[in-house]
Amino acid sequence: MTSLGGAEFAPLTKTYLNTASTGLLPLRTARALKNAAEDAAHGRTGPEYNFTALAAARSAFARIAEVPPARVAVGNSVATHAALIAASLPAGAEVLIADDDFSSLVNPFAVRTDLKLRSVPLERLAEAVGPQTGLVAVSAVQSADGRVADLAALRAAVDAQPRSGRSIRIVVDATQALGWLRLPPETYDYLLCGSYKWLMSPHGVSLLVVPEDVGDELLPLNSGWVAGEEPWNSCYGPIEELAHDARRFDERPAFVSYIAAEHSFALVGEIGTDRIGRYDLGLADRFRTGAEALGLRPVPAASPIVAVPGLGHAAARLKEAGVEASARAGNLRASFHLYNTETDVDRLLEVLSTL
Known part of the structure; x- marks a missing residue:
């Protein structure tokens, strides 16, 4: 049977069902x-090529x-981008999070002990917003069980x-979403996305979407010479002129990873997020139905991530049988x-039926 990706992917020697990890x-x-590695080894690469591929x-x-490139900053990790946003908050601000959300999103706010971190169940996040809330940070899709936030x-x-003073900002971690799920830009202010999961890129590729009206709200604390309006004139001393758009928040990127990521992003664009999402959800629904027939109770979620509580110990047995889950x-x-x-x-269900 041919997958939606078809010849774009290598034939596998095992059943790989672990995209939520990698x-x-x-x-x-x-x-x-x-x-890119061969070019680097033989001196066939250069900064002009790197920046062209990055763009x-x-x-x-x-x-x-679904945003203008001028709103997108590049970097290497979600945690670093979250920390940049956390640093922008005034002391005493309340940060509202979902219980047990992914630590790369949550911990940069938690380590600022002068902020008020409040955690509630994902399903109660919207009702928990109040006048005291300064910022809400949530993963669009929960890593542990695939539940989808109602953005x-x-x-x-x-x-x-x-509104009295600063607006409440919504920060969304899209790492477990983009690639199969559309996230309308009007539902968030900041978007963070590690791209080595559903966007199928190498590690070291993380992107930050900033608000159109970000102004001076966010300080470019991680910026180096690449964040200059003219990077090659920004290599020494304080940068005289930062980039006029989100590029001023760029970290010095892992160029080789971005050279490769361009091609993964292009593939997602060619197939289309909606089509990928329908395909992925169809497979997940097939597994949920089969798991329930085996007497299991997967977490209800409209997501290609399917979690079966209490069955984590089966991952090792599945691996022995050539099925990669987590x-x-x-x-x-x-x-x-x-x-x-x-x-x-069906192979996953077959092995589970024998455990």
């Missing part, structure tokens, strides 16, 4: 990565996120609050993407 690289991306990756990601309800709750928070977590097929789902 996405597989498309063959075009792997070739670009190999070529292409930024633009390709912006199309997936529309969250935006409505934030917009309903009386254990998270006591759950067995299987995740389905465009390189998977119904045969993969």
Whole structure:
């Protein structure tokens, strides 16, 4: 059976159902990565090429996120981007988070002991917003069990609050979402996205979407010479003129990873997020139905991440049988993407039926 990704991916020697941990690289991306490494080894690369590829990756990601490239900053990790936002908050500000959300998003706010961190169940996030709230930070899709945040309800709750001074900002971690789920830009202010999962890129590629009206709200604390309006004139001493758009928040990127990521982003754009999402959800629904027939109770979620509580110990047994899934928070977590097929789902169910 042919997957949605088809010939874009290498034939697998095992059943890989672990995109929520690490996405597989498309063959075009792997070739670009190999070529970039070969070029670097033989002196065939240079800064002009690096920046051209970086601009292409930024633009390709912006199309997936449905925002202008001028709102996109590049970097290396979600935690670093979250820390940049956390540093912008005034002392005493309340940060509202979902219980047990991913630590890379949450911890940069938690280590600022002068902030008021308040955690509530994901399903109560919108109703927990109040006049005292300064910022809400949430993953669009929960890593541990695949539950999807109601960002529309969250935006409505934030917009309903009386404004006196600084607006309540919504920070969304899209790492487990972009690539299969559209996130309307009007539902968030900041978007953070590690791209090595559903966007199938190498590690070291993380992007930050900033608000159109960010102004001086966010200090470019991590900026170096690449954040200058003219990077090659910004190499020594304080940068005289920072970039006029989100590029002023750029970290010095891992260029080789971005050279490769451009090709993964392009593939997602060619197939389309909506089409990928329908495909992924169809496979996940097939697994949920089969798991329930086996007497298991997967966490309800409209997500390609399917978690079965209390079955985390089965991940090791599955691996021995050639099925790659993961254990998270006591759950067995299987995740389905465009390189998977119904045969993969059925193989997972077959092995589970023997445990």
